Amino acid sequence: MKRLIIALFALCGCTNSDIGYEYLDTPYKSDPLGEEKLPDADPLIRTDAFDCTTFVETVLADGDVEKLNKIRYKDGNVDFLSRNHFIEIDWLPNNSDIVQDVTADYGKTAVRNVMIDKKNWFKIVHGIDTDFSKKTVSLNYIPYNELKAIRPTESLIVLFITGKSEKSGKIGTDLAVVHMGFLLPDGKLRHASSQYGKVMDTDFYEYAMNRAKNKQNIGIMLVSIK
Numbered sequence: 578m579k580r581l582i583i584a585l586f587a588l589c590g591c592t593n594s595d596i597g598y599e600y601l602d603t604p605y606k607s608d609p610l611g612e613e614k615l616p617d618a619d620p621l622i623r624t625d626a627f628d629c630t631t632f633v634e635t636v637l638a639d640g641d642v643e644k645l646n647k648i649r650y651k652d653g654n655v656d657f658l659s660r661n662h663f664i665e666i667d668w669l670p671n672n673s674d675i676v677q678d679v680t681a682d683y684g685k686t687a688v689r690n691v692m693i694d695k696k697n698w699f700k701i702v703h704g705i706d707t708d709f710s711k712k713t714v715s716l717n718y719i720p721y722n723e724l725k726a727i728r729p730t731e732s733l734i735v736l737f738i739t740g741k742s743e744k745s746g747k748i749g750t751d752l753a754v755v756h757m758g759f760l761l762p763d764g765k766l767r768h769a770s771s772q773y774g775k776v777m778d779t780d781f782y783e784y785a786m787n788r789a790k791n792k793q794n795i796g797i798m799l800v801s802i803k
Contacts, residue, residue: 596732597636597767603776605769629757632769664754666693666712679801684719689753697749718796721789726782728764735760736798
């Protein structure tokens with residue numbers, strides 16, 4: 578039934594506000610995708626479970642595994658080391674052909690500088706030796722105290738930004754992006770929620786203000802879909 582509704586929306590030109598609609602209520606599962614071989618033998622694609630990132634990626638790929646591989650891996654090279662593990666230094670720059678930072682169009686911005694130590698992360702988390710160098714990147718974000726209710730004219734990807742991550746000591750690197758989803762034109766956030774265990778809609782501004790109660794959470798970044 579949901580796929581039929583999606584098709585009807587496509588006929589009336591309303592698909593943008595219903596991006597990912599067909600996956601609503603799909604269960605949440607942490608890290609559900611892999612390379613079908615060790616060290617991550619999970620499947621390349623699945624639509625019966627998502628985490629926040631794979632939900633966004635699968636929707637952008639329209640459920641097509643070849644498109645998904647190009648989004649999830651640098652140059653589409655399906656390999657654990659080539660996967661866009663870090664939104665900050667991998668996912669955003671390697672997908673610059675399909676996404677663009679538009680944060681400054683929606684509010685007063687600040688800058689979060691984050692240093693990603695992939696070599697240390699691979700060693701501590703996965704026990705793999707690599708030759709990656711540390712990399713620092715600057716991300717524009719709207720601080721929560723500057724954030725207003727947003728009603729974009731098109732669906733955007735919203736990235737939730739933290740200050741110094743609580744996980745950094747355990748995983749061997751700093752992080753800035755800790756969650757992602759779609760901000761819809763009606764002001765809803767559509768995302769795979771670990772808290773509620775499913776893909777769901779919620780009021781974006783209310784959700785953002787709840788996150789702001791934790792002082793380590795500092796704001797949001799907005800990315801358009803080309």
